[in-house]
Amino acid sequence: MPLDIIVGAQWGDEGKGRMVDLFASGAAVVARWGGGDNAGHTVTVGDTVFKLHLIPSGIIHPHTIGVMGNGMVINPETLLAEMAKLEELGVPVPPERLRISLNAHLITPAHRALDAAQEQQRAGGKIGTTLRGIGPAYVDKAARRGLRVGDMLDEEDLADKVKAHVENTNLQLTALYNAEPLDPDEVAAQFAEYARQLKPYIADTSVYLHQVLADGKRVLGEGAQGTLLDLDHGTYPYVTSSHPIAPAALVGLGLGFNAVGEVVGVTKVFQTRVGEGGFPTEQDGAVAERLRGTGENPWDEFGTTTGRPRRVGWLDLVLLRYAVRVNGLTRLALTKLDILSGLKPLKICVAYEGGGRTHRELPLGLRGLEDFKPVYQELPGWDEDVRAVRTWADLPQAARDYIHLIEEQSRVAVGWVSVGPERDQLVARG
Ligand code: GDP
Ligand code: IMO
Ligand code: MG
Numbered sequence: 121m122p123l124d125i126i127v128g129a130q131w132g133d134e135g136k137g138r139m140v141d142l143f144a145s146g147a148a149v150v151a152r153w154g155g156g157d158n159a160g161h162t163v164t165v166g167d168t169v170f171k172l173h174l175i176p177s178g179i180i181h182p183h184t185i186g187v188m189g190n191g192m193v194i195n196p197e198t199l200l201a202e203m204a205k206l207e208e209l210g211v212p213v214p215p216e217r218l219r220i221s222l223n224a225h226l227i228t229p230a231h232r233a234l235d236a237a238q239e240q241q242r243a244g245g246k247i248g249t250t251l252r253g254i255g256p257a258y259v260d261k262a263a264r265r266g267l268r269v270g271d272m273l274d275e276e277d278l279a280d281k282v283k284a285h286v287e288n289t290n291l292q293l294t295a296l297y298n299a300e301p302l303d304p305d306e307v308a309a310q311f312a313e314y315a316r317q318l319k320p321y322i323a324d325t326s327v328y329l330h331q332v333l334a335d336g337k338r339v340l341g342e343g344a345q346g347t348l349l350d351l352d353h354g355t356y357p358y359v360t361s362s363h364p365i366a367p368a369a370l371v372g373l374g375l376g377f378n379a380v381g382e383v384v385g386v387t388k389v390f391q392t393r394v395g396e397g398g399f400p401t402e403q404d405g406a407v408a409e410r411l412r413g414t415g416e417n418p419w420d421e422f423g424t425t426t427g428r429p430r431r432v433g434w435l436d437l438v439l440l441r442y443a444v445r446v447n448g449l450t451r452l453a454l455t456k457l458d459i460l461s462g463l464k465p466l467k468i469c470v471a472y473e474g475g476g477r478t479h480r481e482l483p484l485g486l487r488g489l490e491d492f493k494p495v496y497q498e499l500p501g502w503d504e505d506v507r508a509v510r511t512w513a514d515l516p517q518a519a520r521d522y523i524h525l526i527e528e529q530s531r532v533a534v535g536w537v538s539v540g541p542e543r544d545q546l547v548a549r550g
Contacts, residue, residue, distance in 0.1 A: 122381030128346030135455030137161025150178025153372025160424025191372020222270035237297035248395030326374025358397025398490035464501035
């Protein structure tokens, strides 16, 4: 059985957690390959709303084992808090249920302090990061001076490495950003305690995943962030510092090409973005309020991790086609169809205009995205409440037409349509 991959096809928050929860029922292992606690994945089960930042969302199913792959950057403080929160919600996470890669990198308070200091002073304006220390941790990784999960296996070595890391970061904090330094001994003591608690979870997860696949079991790769936030393929520099796209699942988990099965792209039926950067179909006014919601409902468009109101707009099929290409998507999973009920007419961006021409593909990748003007196709929309619909045939014709346009333009079949945040609020298409 293969590795199936669930990937965000937009700027993150597409509803990956909700779709992973669905597919996890048939998987032995759910594995995250990148990012850190900048992610916020929501799974709603009855009255309980789980918000996962680090631990793979599959953990909510009692039979699945979670893997945190080598491509991740892990803040042990958040991880332990998340474990405690899950336990409170009736999902304990003992070592038998979670394996953390030796080669994943660690995020420290020094990384967080640097993220905040850099955001404040960034030339050319803020990126709008989640301030979780993600960028600085990946910088240390690429500079070959990072702290790795495996470093927690040797107490003395860990203390030396943490202190050297804090001292080095202090130099940057004080000299470049006029920010407060951290106490290296204090951070080293914190990490000694994290190491004591997390040691039983540390493993060579590449070996483990190979074995699971060799045993004929199914592994699900859980994407974090989204295609357009990819460091290479996203809207640089307004991106994250990792590779949310599907091909990176192999590098971030220590698997080879022969492992891959389906690659499912999750996309909302409209577009959202949190943080700065180009967004051609962005709306304000009444349409935006309608798409965003007021914040009363847990699914309204306010960041899971930071609580920031998300920017919202019409679905952009030029960007979706781009996501199909760079991920190799085999099927699409649509979310939040229920939100479009009663919003009439609906618009979908099918091309861009720029330089006196119409473009179906951007001429220079995502470069200069903000300078293009969306070309919209208008659809009538529908009034019916779709939240209780469970079959394709019961969806309003206008909703099916909207979905057909997505399929026709992306050339990828829609396999699933989510009509609400709950587990069962789903239309699966044969
Ligand atoms: P992720 O980061 O991709 O896992 O997405 P988030 O959890 O950050 O944001 C998606 C939000 O939409 C969450 O609040 C989900 O509960 C909610 N959600 C997912 N699918 C649907 C849906 O079909 N309808 C509605 N109303 N909410 C949904
Ligand atoms: P999930 O997994 C949406 C965005 C931030 C910012 C940029 C860089 O829930 O889809 P970072 O802290 O990563 O350096 O911030 O990336 N960002 C996300 N936006 N969903 C996410 O994760 C995100 N993770 C990072 O808002 O614009
Ligand atoms: Mg999210």
